[in-house]
Amino acid sequence: MIAAEVFDRHRGRLNAVAYRVLGRVGDVEDVVQDTWLRWSTVDPATVEDPEAYLVRVTTRLAIDRLRSAQARREHYVGPWLPEPMLTTPDVAERVALADSVSTAMLLVLESLSPLERAVFVLREAFGYSHAEIAGFVGKSEISVRQTAVRARAHVEAHRVRYDTDLATRTEVTERFLAACAGGDLRELIAVLAPGVELVSDGGGLAPAPRKVIVGLELVARALLTFAGRLPDAPSIRLEQVNGGPAIVVYSAGTPSTAVVLHLVDGLVQSIHLMTNPTKLNGLTA
Template sequence: MADDVFSEHRPLLFTIAYEMLGSAVDAEDVLQESYLRWSAVDRAAVEHPRAYLVRVVTRQALNHLRAVKARREEYVGAWLPEPIRTGPEVSEDAILAESVSMAMMLVLETLNPTERAVFVLHDVFGYTHGEIAASVGKTEVTVRQIAHRARRHVHARRRRFEPDSAAGREIVRRFLLAASTGEVQELMELLAPDVVQISDGGGKVVAARRPITGRDDVARFVLRVIRTSAATTHVEYATCNGMPAARFVTGGALDWLVAFEIHDGRITGLYGIRNPDKLHRADTVLPLDRGEHQPWKP
């Protein structure tokens, strides 16, 4: 019975933990810790299992987020969320797709742990301030203030976003073809003037340590990377974090993954993950779920 109830809500619980932590590995750890607590509780005394589990996962994720803060600050080079493969149901849910996109996850990183929890639970999953108060150990009035502050912060920094689509995948295909054949003009036309490229090697593999901005510099960087790639490298297309992505496989192993942010027919962001510790979930589609709550509408 405990297994059945937890399994039923697992996609929702994983989604909450992942959006709060930006790491599938850490989210799995949180779910394991939460399951142990759920197994030990007197379930006859739990009137609403899903609400109880959401509260447990939120508290465990908050504890975990505070514990990894120092680790994030000491990270070598740019930090990106651990990419996860997502199914079509994510791309079809615009709010969920945006909430797990690389750009949004980076914005969430700039919030403190409580702000992040409140924003995720309220603006993505639609929980009320009162429900969230019980999860984060604050009063409802305080949660309302935190939600307002977090939303203002996020909205000031959020980037334009379009979920994965056939049109987006075609833009990625044309972009990679132009890069591999040296068609500079085509490459430039597919990049937005303010495009941003971020690489995450974690200090374990070669990767740009700082973001690269602007069409000219990003184009030069991409052409340089393509020229130095191994001849045996081939490209596989996928959907990661609700975004079109390309997997670069060398010798049968995933070497790096690039997720593409697209808006109005141009690439506005490239997020390249090379840190091998972050590529373990890149082969398995992970089910995400926002549950039955209706999302907040601005």
Template sequence: MSDDATAPATEAFIAHRNLLFTVAYEMLGSAADAEDVLQETWLRWVGVDLAQVRDRRAYLVRITTRQALNRLRTVKRRKEAYVGPWLPEPLLTAPDVAEDVELAESLSMALLLVLETLSPTERAVFVLREVFDVGYDEIAAAVDKSPAAVRQIAHRARRHVDARRPRRMVSPNETRAALESFQRAIETGDPQTLLDVLAPEVVLMSDGGGIKHAALRPVTGAGKVARMFAGGIGKLQGTLTTEPTVVNGNPALLVHLDGGLDGVLAVRVEDARITGLYYVRNPEKLSRAEAETPLTLR
């Protein structure tokens, strides 16, 4: 195919690339898999007769969704064999992403983990409808279902997610304040300050992927979580420092050991206390933690 023939396809793909990546990432929770999906989308897109395409953006989203669905079914087996808890790959994002409330909530570690409990089709329908506001007819074309079936799937997925997501939206300032208290407690080694900022039912999930040391099961309860942090820090051979950042559109911490990136810590906050701690240490998931990834809903 000549350069003249591919130029319009290239222009359209580049114009919507950030949107397509965001769609794929929301469905997969992995930047590496999302990039593979975009590559597969491009290979199919350049073979499309653009003269027959009424809405290029919608058509690209449809291709991306289908490729992400295929990838979802493949990685499900990989996740089942994963060592310890699996957490989404954290993405360093620009501060303005946090100002887009809908985008920031959809990208949060807490919600992405809830989406992991949906079937692949339910997740695709939920993401397209609730996050990107795609019409039922267009979703139906993307997932090979009737519009009526898509409406039922969307209702079921929404009910499932609503039962597991935080009761109310938390502002970035609330999350930042809780993180600052947590950061002070870690740096000073004050167990009471740590207990004060943790909700009694707090859950800690740490992802080492079998490469870095991490708890093989979620740790539940403020006392257990506080003891685990205190004990882990006490055993470290080196200097631990934390740095505030914005990950997945939400306030988070970069954790450094002797100046090198050890992991990314994200949180779920309710009523000014931390109810969820998500610590990603797997080095294979940290490549997007030090350079911003552009994301968009449009």
């Protein structure tokens, strides 16, 4: 089998690993392309396990890219959110897989070191053994076990258990959208939790609050103000984004805003609002 065929067979897995490690669609494309360039110089017949080889290369490239990205984020304007990405409906139906790619989980993973994040992703999202991961990251199996335990404990301590029922999330997202579109403050407050928070990422390139907003009234009024400033004749759709329903606003066919809601007990606890135009490429079908 030729190199391109082998690579294409594993491309989906490589994209999935790189995205969960990096949280940036553009970086994922670069890492997978670099993996291909390295693979194209290898005779596939000499590689006993092509998947292991490709995942190892992708993981190490992603770790290096993440270290560089974290240094750049120290100068980022306002809150930073992972880049949203369109996903297929079947991802949303598989709860464990959807959770591993949710913007809430990706945000928690930001607090891990690049190595911890890679080990956590490979172990928890893809089920690789500690021995396999050791080969991927170039560490001993004992070291990987310790890193995996440390990373999992950190994630468990910082994550919020958001609602996963797809029907409930879709219903609340639709009610949220209707209230914002209609400028109905009362209806909007009805779907928000008392301690709701709004995290907006404009990156200094698009209108967005540069601090997290917390509380029913403040969040609701900020949302209605934002909705009133949308471009003329926008196209607003419910899309499957990061394993669940999300609101995506398109202007002249180009995504300009993405809103992802995270629910607790049927109410919106956290809102991720993305307007940075450089981080919306993953929403282009």
